[in-house]
């Protein structure tokens with residue numbers, strides 16, 4: 161899984177053999193400092209993903225290689241030995257060992273509990289612990305209760321300073337508690353060190369980041385909350401080089417650009433597309449729907465190999481969009497915008513959010529049906545999750561509507577707050593009804609059609625459909641339908657459900673786990689498996705296989 165850095169020491173006073181020579185005195189052996197970077201397991205990946213992923217992705221263990229940690233490794237000075245442990249791609253949980261000097265742990269909110277568990281174990285062994293990543297950047301004070309230091313924001317701007325401080329005493333005593341990226345000059349976006357991971361473990365072993373951040377400020381989104389609305393672009397030459405190397409080394413031909421908003425700066429996106437065109441690749445990413453007004457950009461994206469985009473649509477209702485803080489677009493323009501992007505030959509996957517205060521079950525049904533009418537190749541319907549740092553979090557916290565701070569549940573599949581117009585139970589029922597209806601055979605026929613036959617897109621749709629049916633059959637329950645809301649004898653119709661203010665009952669526990677399992681199975685698959693399916697279809701159609709053979 162991991163491999164040591166093989167870089168030759170360059171620090172002044174340190175010989176290539178690692179012997180310190182001070183003013184002509186005999187050199188004394190000094191071990192190179194060791195940094196272990198850890199991507200903790202998350203409830204989603206431990207409960208469901210390994211099995212699901214293996215079945216759906218030709219035995220890969222995890223979806224994405226952890227880009228953040230590969231960048232941490234890249235900005236670590238070369239005289240450090242560095243390794244990456246990805247718990248999401250290992251069979252057994254990582255067992256902390258005191259054979260390193262510093263441990264750097266990364267975490268999204270849903271990984272935070274496990275991150276803190278590992279941090280505690282390493283501190284007990286006397287190893288210096290640093291926590292970074294999205295969750296620690298949003299809640300540095302909380303993270304600091306579990307670590308010796310916290311890095312907020314980009315590792316490019318913070319980690320080299322922290323490691324230099326550690327070297328002053330070769331212990332945690334010379335560290336500052338918080339290394340905040342806003343206190344340092346913004347360093348350029350790094351190129352991840354992919355040599356430290358085994359690409360065979362990942363569906364997306366070569367994630368490429370072209371931009372960071374987003375110029376918009378949606379109320380539920382962690383990106384502007386943590387990184388501000390500063391949109392940053394990477395050096396185009398670095399992006400091209402990373403892709404070229406992946407093509408040469410791994411014969412990769414299709415790529416996922418792990419951006420929040422690929423076209424946050426449309427002029428720059430045009431320049432990037434021009435540089436990508438000669439590479440003859442296929443790619444998919446996420447971006448905002450405003451690209452629809454730029455025909456020149458749409459054509460350039462298609463020419464450069466763009467075959468699919470995830471659009472954060474959230475809802476088809478304007479008052480819900482306003483609540484979501486999506487001020488840059490109106491929902492009544494969605495239709496022509498979607499048609500225009502599709503007309504450019506780009507397949508669309510809709511990302512919606514269920515649970516805003518303006519939505520009752522009928523609104524959620526309308527959104528799910530509208531997604532079908534728009535012929536979206538795939539869609540996902542996660543539950544609104546108030547991630548720390550966001551406006552939504554502050555709002556629910558202030559109004560006493562948060563029902564748990566168990567970060568394991570902050571995963572888009574559990575209801576962790578009191579919804580306004582539905583019960584928590586109804587919200588989950590609507591979520592499952594939306595999944596079941598969107599992925600039903602009738603809907604798939606209407607959306608995907610039979611010609612041109614998109615074999616893998618069909619396969620992905622059928623797999624999710626069968627998964628939903630299998631799940632309910634096994635439990636002797638009917639697949640949720642929106643019609644249940646009209647049945648006065650059905651719990652959904654009666655508005656019955658668990659008391660959202662009460663403690664989490666075992667029943668609720670299992671329902672939450674159920675939706676976590678289902679959404680975990682569906683959502684990442686929607687985003688990535690489908691991306692790949694579509695990439696394969698599109699590339700086959702476009703003859704990209706001849707242009708660039710793939711493994």
Ligand code: B12
Nearest residue numbers: 202224227228264266268269292293311314315382571572
């Ligand atoms: C690709 C992606 C995924 C992929 C893979 C994630 C992975 N393993 O890398 C998949 C599809 C699997 C995924 C799933 C989910 N994701 Co996601 N995902 C992303 C996305 C678009 C890019 C991630 C990425 O590669 N970023 C690039 C790297 C370089 O950034 P980074 O990880 O933040 O790392 C930098 C710094 O944070 C820092 N850093 C990070 N770690 C460390 C550690 C140390 C020691 C130091 C010093 C610094 C440091 O330095 C790095 C380099 O500058 C982000 C958006 C985003 N802005 O990051 C969302 C994002 C991370 N995902 C998010 C969410 C909500 C999810 C899901 C819960 C969604 C769901 N309902 O299924 C799941 C959870 C999966 C799980 N593990 O359980 C949220 C996280 C919100 C939060 N507060 O946790 C984000 C921010 C999207 C958003 N805008 O809200 N996701």
Ligand code: SF4
Nearest residue numbers: 374376377378381420
């Ligand atoms: S447009 Fe997308 S990435 Fe940007 S703030 Fe809104 S939800 Fe976040």
